[in-house]
Amino acid sequence: MSEETYTLQGGGRAAQKLKGSPSGDDGYRGVWVFIEQVEGRAAPVSWELLGAGRELADSLEVELAGVILGSGVENLSDEAFAYGADVVYLADHPLLRDYRTLLYAKVLINLVRKYRPEVLLMGATSLGRDLAGVVATSLETGLTADCTELKIDTEKRLLEQTRPAFGGNVMATILCPKRRPQMATVRPRVFPLPPRRSGRKGRLIAESFELKEEEARVRILETIKEKGRSLYLDQAEVIVAGGRGVGSKENFELLKELAETIGGTLGASRAAVEAGWVPPEYQVGQTGTIVRPKVYFAIGISGAIQHLVGMQNSDIIVAINKDPEAPIFRIATYGIVGDLLEIVPALTSEFRRRLSRSTSEGISNA
Amino acid sequence: MHFVVCVKQVPDTTEVRVDPVTKTLVREGVPSIINPYDAHAVEEAVRLKERYGGKVTAISMGPPQAEEVLRRALAIGADRAILLTDRTFAGSDTLATSYILAQAIRRLDREEPVTLVLCGKQAIDGDTGQVGPGIATRLGFTPLTYVLAVEEIDIEAGEIKVQRKLEDARQVVCGKLPALLTVVKEINELRYAALPDLVRAARTRPERWTAADLEVDPGRTGLKGSPTSVRRIFAPPQRPGGEMIPGGTEDPARAASLLVDKLLKTKLIADL
Ligand SMILES: Cc1cc2nc3c(=O)[nH]c(=O)nc-3n(C[C@H](O)[C@H](O)[C@H](O)COP(=O)(O)OP(=O)(O)OC[C@H]3O[C@@H](n4cnc5c(N)ncnc54)[C@H](O)[C@@H]3O)c2cc1C
Ligand SMILES: Nc1ncnc2c1ncn2[C@@H]1O[C@H](COP(=O)(O)O)[C@@H](O)[C@H]1O
Numbered sequence A: 001m002s003e004e005t006y007t008l009q010g011g012g013r014a015a016q017k018l019k020g021s022p023s024g025d026d027g028y029r030g031v032w033v034f035i036e037q038v039e040g041r042a043a044p045v046s047w048e049l050l051g052a053g054r055e056l057a058d059s060l061e062v063e064l065a066g067v068i069l070g071s072g073v074e075n076l077s078d079e080a081f082a083y084g085a086d087v088v089y090l091a092d093h094p095l096l097r098d099y100r101t102l103l104y105a106k107v108l109i110n111l112v113r114k115y116r117p118e119v120l121l122m123g124a125t126s127l128g129r130d131l132a133g134v135v136a137t138s139l140e141t142g143l144t145a146d147c148t149e150l151k152i153d154t155e156k157r158l159l160e161q162t163r164p165a166f167g168g169n170v171m172a173t174i175l176c177p178k179r180r181p182q183m184a185t186v187r188p189r190v191f192p193l194p195p196r197r198s199g200r201k202g203r204l205i206a207e208s209f210e211l212k213e214e215e216a217r218v219r220i221l222e223t224i225k226e227k228g229r230s231l232y233l234d235q236a237e238v239i240v241a242g243g244r245g246v247g248s249k250e251n252f253e254l255l256k257e258l259a260e261t262i263g264g265t266l267g268a269s270r271a272a273v274e275a276g277w278v279p280p281e282y283q284v285g286q287t288g289t290i291v292r293p294k295v296y297f298a299i300g301i302s303g304a305i306q307h308l309v310g311m312q313n314s315d316i317i318v319a320i321n322k323d324p325e326a327p328i329f330r331i332a333t334y335g336i337v338g339d340l341l342e343i344v345p346a347l348t349s350e351f352r353r354r355l356s357r358s359t360s361e362g363i364s365n366a
Numbered sequence B: 001m002h003f004v005v006c007v008k009q010v011p012d013t014t015e016v017r018v019d020p021v022t023k024t025l026v027r028e029g030v031p032s033i034i035n036p037y038d039a040h041a042v043e044e045a046v047r048l049k050e051r052y053g054g055k056v057t058a059i060s061m062g063p064p065q066a067e068e069v070l071r072r073a074l075a076i077g078a079d080r081a082i083l084l085t086d087r088t089f090a091g092s093d094t095l096a097t098s099y100i101l102a103q104a105i106r107r108l109d110r111e112e113p114v115t116l117v118l119c120g121k122q123a124i125d126g127d128t129g130q131v132g133p134g135i136a137t138r139l140g141f142t143p144l145t146y147v148l149a150v151e152e153i154d155i156e157a158g159e160i161k162v163q164r165k166l167e168d169a170r171q172v173v174c175g176k177l178p179a180l181l182t183v184v185k186e187i188n189e190l191r192y193a194a195l196p197d198l199v200r201a202a203r204t205r206p207e208r209w210t211a212a213d214l215e216v217d218p219g220r221t222g223l224k225g226s227p228t229s230v231r232r233i234f235a236p237p238q239r240p241g242g243e244m245i246p247g248g249t250e251d252p253a254r255a256a257s258l259l260v261d262k263l264l265k266t267k268l269i270a271d272l
Helices: A012-020 A044-060 A076-082 A101-115 A126-139 A249-262 A270-274 A340-365 B036-052 B064-076 B094-111 B131-139 B195-203 B252-266
Strands: A002-004 A031-035 A064-070 A087-092 A119-123 A149-153 A158-165 A170-175 A182-186 A203-207 A218-225 A238-242 A265-268 A295-299 A316-321 A334-337 B002-006 B009-011 B032-034 B055-061 B080-084 B116-120 B142-154 B159-165 B169-176 B179-183 B207-209 B229-234 B243-245
Touching: A031 A044, A044 A064, A044 A076, A044 A119, A044 A149, A044 A182, A064 A076, A064 A101, A076 A087, A087 A101, A101 A126, A101 B142, A119 A126, A126 A182, A126 B094, A126 B131, A126 B142, A158 A182, A238 A249, A249 A265, A249 A295, A249 A340, A265 A270, A316 A340, A316 B252, A334 B252, A340 B252, B002 B036, B002 B094, B002 B131, B009 B064, B032 B036, B032 B064, B036 B055, B036 B064, B036 B116, B036 B142, B036 B179, B055 B064, B055 B094, B064 B080, B064 B195, B080 B094, B094 B131, B116 B131, B131 B142, B131 B179, B142 B169, B243 B252
Parallel strands: A031 A064, A031 A119, A064 A087, A087 A203, A119 A182, A238 A265, A238 A295, A295 A316, A316 A334, A334 B243, B002 B055, B002 B116, B055 B080, B080 B207, B116 B179, B142 B179
Antiparallel strands: A002 A203, A149 A158, A158 A170, A170 B229, A218 B169, B009 B032, B142 B159, B159 B169
């Protein structure tokens, strides 16, 4: 193992305290975030988790570490420091270029056994879930999926993991009192992106290890990219979503026009997807994508719990529905009762008028 | 080939609530169903049997009434159904559940070597998707998650070729057998059950295996074998409602204009 040391900013106090502390919990200390990357690009959920992990590490008075696995991915460590990591564990190996479960699991399990973190967080992406299940089972520890809130019970040094169950109708707070690490996955966009402090430094620990191709047990033959996928939906800042109330594929054009006018992305309820008006990748909700835009328009959507769990963290929710009793109004920031076929075109033309005026004003003011 | 499918009985999640007074789960009167993804897993196993020959065994861990989902599996076309039921299994989390299911599959494997285990992508009560990868890890089978299509099983080469569904891509991978698949709904369409299967399902009582039949370590099942525990449950917090903008029915243009005022003030919406 080679170790490079950079100046440490923030977390230094914690690190010192850690050295002097008696080794309770079998010496498991520190909060780790698995930095998910594909083709050298990190999944934003990794940075969101560093933001959440920073608070946990501070309450526990321990270091926050990012764990990066891949091939030629050392440059991601600076990003991890910028988003709040004190330490980065880097496992760089040609066989780790593409994600393959058993190779990634082996490396991560060995790192955990060697450095003993008390908390390990991963994104609840298809990759993160695939990996987390294998790692937790090998380590015989607890794993809580899809957490929406993470807090430390400082007295007992336990991670309180809160998550929805039964399709979002129930919330449960789950503990893993006796085994370490305490593992949790979190879906993208549940936590906000923390501020990025470029130039912030930390300690880089590059691991060397052996890996054999046979251990992968799989060969990737082909990866077929799907264009216009929901990957974009969970990054969208403005979403114009329609439900069964939209009534037809043709009427969805009205929503598309509104979306285009304000730089938004189209979204849909499951009912609209099942009706065949919108492709499945636009579905928001429990079985669709979880979104966290700045503005979410729910148009002709009643507000079933499975839809709400997918969008209730939006900063502003606008509901348009002809039924004043629709549950969506109970969570909407702004609500209009009326016929969407009248209101949506009116909104589009009003935005068109006002937005083009405000840009020309902006130009003349400049 | 021997295909083993893990099926779980789940409450129809749309109906489960927290009682506002007692703060406990209200599950009475909530219908139980086969986990929807698991129905597709059974269907896929049956189709693979039709293609390659062999046998489909469905297993479920749960209370005696979970027998119902095994009847469903038989109706879809499974040849054999086994319920893993024991009082000491109650309270198992995903780690303990994967242990119990893996022990059952080990026993089945001794009777007739298992080619493939199929699970659902996740169970809709907990939505964890952890049990499948957990079973694969315990058995040393190749885990292949989010499978969208099984392209080929090549017994000679000891390999299976599948398509996996990722966020923004489909991936074609070849994995070593034995393997464990978790399947997404797009993998197949459920067919109507054939009459003989329905009759057989109604007449067959699934076999029952208890802890003793599985040679399980009691320290690794049920509450004792579960590292996670629930500290509390509660109703989801309601996001406070906001402001109703009047006049949407009488004067839509005016209501729209009022809304645009408010939204532009937030500076969250920009021009393209
Ligand atoms: C296991 C499970 C998972 C699920 N996952 C999801 C999920 O991920 N995402 C999801 O969205 N759903 C999901 N659902 C489905 C969910 O329960 C609801 O059925 C669905 O969200 C309803 O969609 P909707 O609001 O568009 O339709 P509806 O509930 O039918 O609502 C339509 C609304 O449109 C209004 N309306 C009609 N005409 C007009 C008009 N002209 N102008 C204005 N308003 C009008 C009506 O008043 C009504 O409120 C799931 C269900 C289950 C069981
Ligand atoms: N009690 C159980 N009995 C049989 N199969 C199960 C059980 N629990 C989970 N599974 C299988 O594991 C999959 C994922 O479940 P989960 O990890 O709970 O989301 C399910 O779709 C089933 O195939």
